[in-house]
């Protein structure tokens with residue numbers, strides 16, 4: 001199993017409710033994956049203030065007392081003011097510079113840290129443990145924003161560690177979550193490594209995320225990149241892929257991993273099972289369907 005949820009809000013009046021709605025969606029998927037969980041939130045003013053770069057890090061060894069010192073260290077390297085907040089296990093750094101510049105400074109200051117995500121508008125929080133407990137530890141209910149993605153993991157391909165938790169947010173503002181298992185990920189990992197791509201884990205989903213990031217970095221759009229996924233990866237997958245302006249879903253040719261999409265004028269939502277969508281505002285008037293095999297469904301804002 002594994003549970004996926006995602007919510008792309010079209011109506012700005014709903015933005016303050018993003019965290020609350022996503023908390024219930026993710027909590028509903030706890031029994032599909034109780035090992036670990038993660039979220040990607042686009043546009044929360046506290047985690048990723050407007051106009052600032054944002055970097056999310058795990059395994060930093062920094063505790064709440066150490067955040068001021070680490071902020072000063074990264075600030076000195078980056079040559080800019082840096083904010084540091086510890087959100088449960090994730091250290092979220094922000095600065096009025098590009099997120100890739102901030103990431104480079106963070107890597108210098110904290111070379112052993114695991115990069116959970118980076119982008120102008122994106123905070124990524126992950127942890128090992130029961131999803132509902134993690135939701136509470138992150139204070140997710142209070143978060144706002146225009147888009148959110150979440151995952152509850154039941155590990156199939158790599159150990160239960162922070163580096164095995166989804167989302168995989170390996171390119172700027174990008175994020176990918178997966179239910180299933182890729183059977184040829186070792187081959188594709190070797191090919192990507194030969195092209196200079198580096199990996200953080202043994203996880204199959206990370207290979208999918210690095211593959212998509214590699215395609216996007218070559219200038220392909222999300223739809224084309226996901227069609228390439230279908231042409232390249234064997235195995236089972238339902239994927240939700242988000243970016244700074246997009247939200248996309250694709251399933252493998254057999255489509256045995258469940259997925260449901262719902263759409264209204266106010267939002268687009270996706271989940272592994274309908275029960276995660278059942279309490280969304282206006283769902284009674286939504287268009288609801290099961291995505292077809294190997295069809296890319298993509299929305300942009």
Ligand SMILES: NC(=O)CC[C@H](N)C(=O)O
Nearest residue numbers: 001002154156157179180
């Ligand atoms: N149960 C799943 O869908 C697992 C997803 C992925 N193969 C992982 O191990 O993380």
